[in-house]
Amino acid sequence: GLITKEIASRAVFHGLGGQKVKEYMITDFSTVSPDAPLKEIQDHIVGEGQKLLPVVDGGKLIGGITKTDLLRALHETPSFSPSPLYAKKKFITRLLEERVPPHILDLLRRMGEVGEEMGYRIYAVGGFVRDLLLRRPTHDVDVVVEGDGIRFAQAFGEKTGLKVRIHKKMGTATVLFPNGYRIDVATARMEYYPRPAAPPTVDRGPLKMDLFRRDFTINTLAVQLNPPSFGQLIDFFGAQRDLKEGVIRVLHSLSFVEDPSRIFRALRFEVRFGFQIGKQTQNLIRGAVKMGFVDRLSGARLFAELVLILTEEDPLPIIERMEEFGLLRVLHPRLSLTPFLKGLLRRVGEVIHWYDLLFLEGKYEKWMVYLLAMADPLKEKEVRELSERLALSPRHRKRLLEGRRRALRTMGTLGDMFQRPMEVYRLLSPLEDEVLLYMMAKATKKEVKKAISLFITQWRQTRVSLNGKDLQEMGIPPGPIYREIFERLLEARLEGEVETESDERELVRREFLPSHSKRPTKEKASTSTSP
Known part of the structure; x- marks a missing residue:
């Protein structure tokens, strides 16, 4: 396995210094042989985003290659014609035009224009982009601003006449539309967790750090909205690959330590999309449950995740997975x-x-x-x-x-x-x-x-046609008798004794007006048979 200095430092910070390395090491990674060509090395480091590429010979580790090593080698090998060191720019403008309602697409373009005027980069992010690539219905739009998200939302509201609700503490805002539709706007930010299962502390940061704080790779996609690059797809963490392969994968091995509620979301996404939770991610789930991190979740957060599970189209497969991972006993x-x-x-x-x-x-x-x-x-x-x-x-x-x-x-x-x-x-x-x-x-x-x-x-x-006014017009003064009459009429409706308003009037005359035959007792009235 592999473990980075960053993961080791954060694990110690969270009080996990005594845990075995195998609990948090990366187990899903590529290796190369000593004879591997530069092109293969570049595909792993650039294409897969793997920071360290172990060199293995006969099952034995004999060295490692970093991105810095690769850059130096390419510089010193003039005869080698490399692919771009960063993925080619990919635009999904046509997909946006095909899948997004025209009025929403116009709003996204307008947001990009306002951001360009203010010198901010504007992105649509997360589930909106994921569902777009999966060809699933897209509803909620989340927008991230590399700049001041609140200031941008206020400027956008002024230019469009739309109402904006501000959330200063989190640096977010919500653009509200007359029909109830809303777009959430956030300042690009990074976060850290003061202790396992605790709410995060948030600070400003670049887009990449904003996406890195998300739960799973499939939710880290972004689409730029600024006019020069409208529709450009941003993928720092291999989200497209995981969407294609149908894999739910966390971004780092302490993900469930810092936020155990992500476990429940992993199960939801797995069933909703028909994906599979990656092998290493499954091991991390088991580790977090075993060490009691899920037990530290507050009741409110646990309840919120449970409600989301129980409102899925079919919750049973998710509950089965909860049983498999030992999560039902947490409830x-x-x-x-x-x-x-x-x-x-x-x-x-x-x-x-x-x-x-x-x-x-x-x-x-x-x-x-x-x-x-x-x-x-x-x-x-x-x-x-x-x-x-x-x-x-x-x-x-x-x-x-x-x-x-x-x-x-x-x-x-x-x-x-x-x-x-x-x-x-x-x-x-x-x-x-x-x-x-x-x-x-x-x-x-x-x-x-x-x-x-x-x-x-x-x-x-079933409803009774007559009302109090009708009874008064029939000569019955208001009083407790009205309740008895309406109960009897409802019973007659349910039993099929009466079908029309005329039938109801006739029943009232027959059973409740003194000028007609003596009213039957309740015992007699209750002998009518079911239709």
Whole structure:
């Protein structure tokens, strides 16, 4: 393996001086033989960005070549015609024009023009560029300024009439559009971590250092926006190669020591893009988990990463990887992906897919459905411990704990009762959609699943046509009787006794007006049969 002076110094700074070198050495690197031509050496050092190239003969290390050595050799070998020592300039202007909506592309060009006027270099960076090269939908745009990002954003806002929100502490700003769209602008900066898992200290720096502080090589791409070089792709760390090979790779071996939350992002990206986490990066994940760095993450940061995982299109493969790396126990010591829990999570995915295809009004929080399912095997006390570890807000803690209690209690009642629509309606109406979906996934009885399904798709949309004014016009004075009437009308709607407003009026006349036949007792009214 290889280890640099910088990594060794930072490891000691983080209190890892007693650890074995193998834990943090670079294991994914190229070597050459003593007879290798200069062209091969140049391809490794320049093309792959490898700072030190070991020379190996018969499995034995006999020397090393640095970029300085290569430059000196090329200078002293006039007959050798080298390739450019830095990658050729690559422009993706056509790709931008094909994949980016015209109004966004115009904004990016305008940003470049404003930056050029101010003497700043402006770049679109990160996920926007990554998704562009992957031909995936591009939504959020992050812009980095080699200069004063806040000053640039203010100037851009003045020239375009757009509102700008300033975040002085981090040297960032957000350009806000009337339709809700936003572009985040940041000053190019470098950062260092005062201790493992702690928030970073940030200072200004060049673009390369700004990109180096990012989590994975695939997120280190940039596109210049200034007019002379609009569309030029910047790749310092081999991101294009890793995108082509489908590899998730960290930029240095202390990445997970300094920010363990990157582990969860690695798992998300691996599943989302269908990539593989690189072998060395996997080893670094295991090392960070083994040494307890992930345990040092605050509950708030852990919860934020978990929510992102549980809102992915299919969280189950990510949860499987969390189990593989020993990350579920970080949430709670007794949490593990048993066959039962795996089956429940799979059914949650199926229920959510079914629910989404209904295109119902109103929103639900997908992550809460999955969290209820993940907490299912735990005891009440353990669920409270889980909510404390995740530092859930009082509202979310109440939703998790009470939602779980209500679900278990309601499912028992549903399974035992004769399921008349009105009884199901009364039982399920107080429950949030997240609890209903969790119950539907957990239910083993077909009758219970059917009752919840009918409630979601039909019964809870049932409305009574008459209102208080209508009842007054019919000669019924306001009072507690109104509640009884509306309850009876809703029951009649659900049971199929009435279908129109005229039917409702007739029922009110028959059962609630004194001039008509005697009102039936509740026992008599409840004998109507289910449609």
